[in-house]
Amino acid sequence: MSDRDGMTLWLTGLPSTGKSTIAADVADRLRRDGARVTVLDGDEIRAELTPDLGYSRADRDENVRRIGFVARLLAAQGVVVLAPVVAPFAAGRASVRAAHDRDGTSFYEAYVATPLAECARRDVKGLYADQRAGRLRGLTGVDDPYEVPAAPDLVVPAGAQRPGESAALVHEFVRARRDSRHAGTHRRRWPSSLRASRSSPA
Numbered sequence: 001m002s003d004r005d006g007m008t009l010w011l012t013g014l015p016s017t018g019k020s021t022i023a024a025d026v027a028d029r030l031r032r033d034g035a036r037v038t039v040l041d042g043d044e045i046r047a048e049l050t051p052d053l054g055y056s057r058a059d060r061d062e063n064v065r066r067i068g069f070v071a072r073l074l075a076a077q078g079v080v081v082l083a084p085v086v087a088p089f090a091a092g093r094a095s096v097r098a099a100h101d102r103d104g105t106s107f108y109e110a111y112v113a114t115p116l117a118e119c120a121r122r123d124v125k126g127l128y129a130d131q132r133a134g135r136l137r138g139l140t141g142v143d144d145p146y147e148v149p150a151a152p153d154l155v156v157p158a159g160a161q162r163p164g165e166s167a168a169l170v171h172e173f174v175r176a177r178r179d180s181r182h183a184g185t186h187r188r189r190w191p192s193s194l195r196a197s198r199s200s201p202a
């Protein structure tokens with residue numbers, strides 16, 4: 001394990017799309033692979049790190065910015081950071097990516113793409129029902145914007161999959177990126193001239 005193993009994988013999508021379920025399962029799978037993993041879950045972070053913020057655009061942008069900052073610090077130390085956070089605005093997601101790019105830390109955006117009607121049917125926290133009943137205003141995807149990622153690194157069709165299938169897809173995505181970085185490390189460490197001399201008979 002090295003600092004090169006670190007990355008941020010942001011799971012964006014509507015409430016009840018499956019972000020937290022997938023992140024928890026992927027974290028377990030990666031830990032079994034021996035990775036250092038942390039999950040920056042929207043609900044937990046809002047309770048502990050951003051309790052001062054609500055759901056206005058400015059507050060959501062600030063929430064995403066702070067989570068992105070913590071993710072970047074951890075990822076730079078070799079941690080695989082999973083961030084299941086709605087992050088409804090493309091500009092907010094793009095600035096988190098840009099901040100990672102500036103210090104050479106990997107950032108990937110996974111769009112958890114369950115159709116709105118299925119999210120509303122799942123309605124894990126009763127928010128869609130609250131919005132319909134007039135008890136909640138400004139629900140992402142219903143009466144507040146959700147900007148669908150234009151070029152996500154991964155699309156997870158979680159409306160048409162079982163949770164384990166979605167987790168397996170995301171796990172494979174992360175594993176492939178970690179593996180390719182390891183291969184790159186080995187290539188850099190042993191340039192071809194050196195490899196040739198090492199493999200020649202003495």
Ligand SMILES: Nc1ncnc2c1ncn2[C@@H]1O[C@H](COP(=O)(O)OS(=O)(=O)O)[C@@H](OP(=O)(O)O)[C@H]1O
Pocket residue numbers: 013014015016019020042043046055059060061063064084085086087088125127137138139140144
């Ligand atoms: N109005 C409104 N719109 C959207 N979501 C709402 C709202 N009110 C509360 N919640 C719950 O808060 C979670 C979204 O906050 P996040 O910190 O994940 O995202 S963000 O700040 O909007 O980027 C989100 O969590 P998930 O259901 O896990 O996505 C919601 O449960």
Ligand SMILES: Nc1ncnc2c1ncn2[C@@H]1O[C@H](COP(=O)(O)OP(=O)(O)O)[C@@H](O)[C@H]1O
Pocket residue numbers: 013014015016017018019020021022084122124157158159160161162163164166
């Ligand atoms: N393919 C899938 N991936 C993730 N969750 C799924 C999937 N299919 C059904 N579900 C269910 O949908 C719900 C998603 O809830 P949750 O993970 O809390 O969503 P979010 O974090 O996006 O608000 C859970 O009850 C989960 O069991």
